[in-house]
């Protein structure tokens with residue numbers, strides 16, 4: 001006899017989603033479906049027809065948890081469409097912004113999963129540790145990108161301004177000081193996650209991983225030819241879910257994938273582990289990588305160099321791609337600019353990649369572990385609704401259409 | 406109270422000869438910002454810096470005494486200093502910020518500090534707000550009218566502008582020209598006509614020429630922070646002071662002008678209300 | 687005013703209950719009753735706050751969490767977060783003293799409409815939290831047509847549908863304003879909260895407000911506060927007057943909210959400065 005368990009909305013993550021699990025007599029999940037029910041604000045359609053400058057401002061409001069990758073992917077896509085060469089300092093400042101954001105975002109995730117892993121007596125200490133790290137990371141974003149949450153100064157062609165020498169030295173010193181704190185925090189979190197004794201194999205699935213770069217993102221490693229997208233109606237074998245689902249299903253090589261810290265570690269770092277614990281571990285370690293990279297950039301940055309290129313906004317309707325490795329995984333934005341206006345815009349955001357993989361990843365274990373599996377992906381569903389617009393059946397048509405648009 | 410809440414009022418001037426030379430009055434603004442910078446009370450200041458156009462200022466983040474000095478002197482037109490405060494604490498990396506503001510600008514800053522709805526991590530970084538007295542401010546085109554049209558001098562010849570003793574003054578290399586203030590009436594921006602603050606009642610320290618002799622300024626200390634910074638500066642010898650009771654024209658004039666501004670502009674406010682126009686105060 | 691007194695009562699801040707009493711503990715008197723007093727005081731003083739996420743980006747609650755130095759204290763001792771899918775595992779919406787509603791509401795989404803109505807029923811005080819909720823913000827530009835729900839087209843500020851008691855605009859609101867608001871709530875400082883109550887009526891925002899309601903009204907003094915405040919840097923200054931770049935404006939309303947010529951809290955400022 002099979003039973004249906006619905007968790008809606010799934011808690012302690014961003015946005016609205018439902019996790020529907022079919023379970024057997026023992027409560028073991030035999031079929032998991034996870035889908036977003038967040039209303040679609042239609043940001044891609046908002047920015048179409050408007051000035052290119054509008055796109056990064058609007059799409060960063062896809063999500064207040066991961067606004068930085070969206071902003072960066074947006075300007076990178078526009079740079080690509082307009083064939084802009086971003087000056088070195090501008091590129092460094094963009095990367096610095098992302099590194100600081102990664103640290104912040106992973107720390108937030110630790111705050112959100114604290115209730116799962118942190119014992120009562122360590123709770124205040126854990127929250128303070130998260131706050132201390134975030135405070136320093138966000139200090140970087142504020143100074144470099146103008147505003148800590150929705151960054152105002154990441155611009156087409158680079159950054160609105162370089163930072164002053166005072167700011168560079170200050171940030172360098174701050175981040176150096178932060179290093180022991182981050183190391184300690186990462187050890188604490190990895191220890192607590194291990195202590196939890198989650199069932200072995202929880203969250204392991206058979207799907208491949210997808211990542212474009214170890215750190216920043218690389219548009220040349222995202223092959224549009226291998227990407228397709230289908231509508232939820234044809235993905236979920238349950239008609240009602242298919243209709244209610246608010247995000248489309250992206251596939252790479254025809255299958256659903258996992259993106260995010262573990263995906264990056266497996267593609268670029270030879271990391272073999274899988275499942276919930278592996279995802280948490282990979283995420284925690286990325287805080288260290290990001291911090292080292294940020295310090296290296298600050299060491300090298302020439303604060304007197306220009307941070308923004310001159311450019312002509314007219315455009316040739318070239319399909320520009322921006323690929324950024326956000327905290328939650330690969331974030332791809334596409335933009336076509338002609339006549340000084342955005343003609344086509346599309347955002348393929350991290351959580352959307354993971355959505356079709358998350359549900360099945362709950363299968364084979366007791367349904368009580370379902371939310372654990374979902375949270376290991378750090379899903380962010382404000383994002384997950386802003387997805388590419390395509391035809392639902394034939395995947396080759398999708399792409400051609402997109403290019404022709 | 407017609408001069409706002411304050412701790413102390415003195416007549417003062419900067420002791421530094423270079424500051425005396427370039428400043429409008431007693432060099433209080435330049436002297437105090439430079440002192441605060443030197444003492445690391447602030448790490449930089451937003452001031453009304455020069456631009457390519459003569460007498461048309463632009464807000465600027467000064468991070469050295471030289472830059473602060475380069476911005477000395479009154480420009481009788483808009484310098485939206487408040488605008489630069491955020492960039493000063495962001496890309497410029499300043500954690501302790503000073504600034505100079507005319508009364509209406511202090512209102513924008515103070516309102517932001519009390520109600521920082523959309524302004525993050527700036528309010529507590531403003532460590533020194535020097536308010537300067539102000540009767541009114543002029544659009545740049547009005548200055549051109551006074552100087553080019555009425556006085557027949559081109560803007561680039563002007564070395565200094567000043568308002569005092571009932572006149573608008575212009576100093577060139579070899580001339581001192583003036584027109585009576587009644588000829589400037591109607592050329593001020595109309596937003597000034599509902600302003601009830603003459604002596605920057607919300608500054609940490611406020612200063613202006615009125616009340617003190619030429620080359621000196623009347624300094625009002627208001628907040629604890631402002632009072633202590635000014636006292637430190639006096640103690641360190643950055644300023645010499647005189648009892649305001651012993652100088653001419655003295656506090657009476659300052660009180661009179663402040664009261665006049667309040668009275669006249671309250672009438673405008675009342676009239677606007679009668680007409681159903683909005684008034685923020 | 688009945689709302690305010692009701693609210694004060696609900697939050698236990700009107701009569702300043704037992705926690706205002708000097709505690710007998712130090713004189714070494716009592717055991718059990720002292721604990722009881724403290725318990726009652728705590729229960730009364732800690733507002734029960736819920737967080738409801740409609741069509742917002744979660745940036746507002748992220749901003750709240752940037753009160754780094756007081757966050758642990760805030761969450762553990764100052765308020766009870768009784769509902770909020772980002773913060774707590776609670777499925778049923780409970781009764782709340784204050785509901786912070788983030789995001790505008792999608793008229794095509796039954797789930798959102800239902801949730802909003804429920805909030806109004808369950809919360810003593812509803813706060814439009816962040817500009818999407820207060821003014822509609824950039825969702826004012828929404829026009830549907832996007833997969834997978836091309837029907838989701840119309841997003842409006844929550845006050846279009848329910849009575850809203852106060853608003854904290856901002857895209858997002860700063861961490862400080864949120865902390866100040868919570869502290870004022872706990873202290874029953876209604877003077878501080880008055881602007882938030884007034885702003886509940888401001889359900890539209892745009893850079894053009896500066897032109898319409900300040901410059902056109904002969905009120906602008908060229909201070910540059912609007913340009914400083916704008917969170918997207920849509921405002922610059924031309925000849926001492928605000929210049930709004932419509933391509934960057936998200937209609938959050940902050941420029942006008944921060945302008946010293948829109949409203950001016952003189953008493954509060956003097957109090958804050960000790961003047």
Ligand SMILES: Cc1cc2nc3c(=O)[nH]c(=O)nc-3n(C[C@H](O)[C@H](O)[C@H](O)COP(=O)(O)OP(=O)(O)OC[C@H]3O[C@@H](n4cnc5c(N)ncnc54)[C@H](O)[C@@H]3O)c2cc1C
Nearest residue numbers: 428429430431432433434435453478480539540613614615
């Ligand atoms: C529009 C205007 C009207 C004034 N009206 C009066 C008056 O009626 N009575 C009176 O006693 N004093 C008035 N003052 C103030 C006076 O002119 C001097 O600025 C003041 O006394 C400071 O002199 P100081 O020697 O201490 O400053 P200085 O050392 O010369 O430094 C002056 C500082 O003011 C800044 N500044 C210059 N112009 C502006 C501007 N337009 N906006 C903002 N900051 C600026 C400069 O950057 C500089 O930092 C007015 C000033 C202005 C700008």
Ligand code: SF4
Nearest residue numbers: 742743745816817818
């Ligand atoms: S107001 Fe801004 S921060 Fe808040 S939900 Fe809307 S876009 Fe996000």
Ligand code: SF4
Nearest residue numbers: 893916935936939941
């Ligand atoms: S101009 Fe800026 S502050 Fe004003 S409404 Fe537009 S985005 Fe908001």
Ligand code: SF4
Nearest residue numbers: 906907909910912945
């Ligand atoms: S903030 Fe200042 S410059 Fe901007 S509209 Fe208001 S008065 Fe004018």
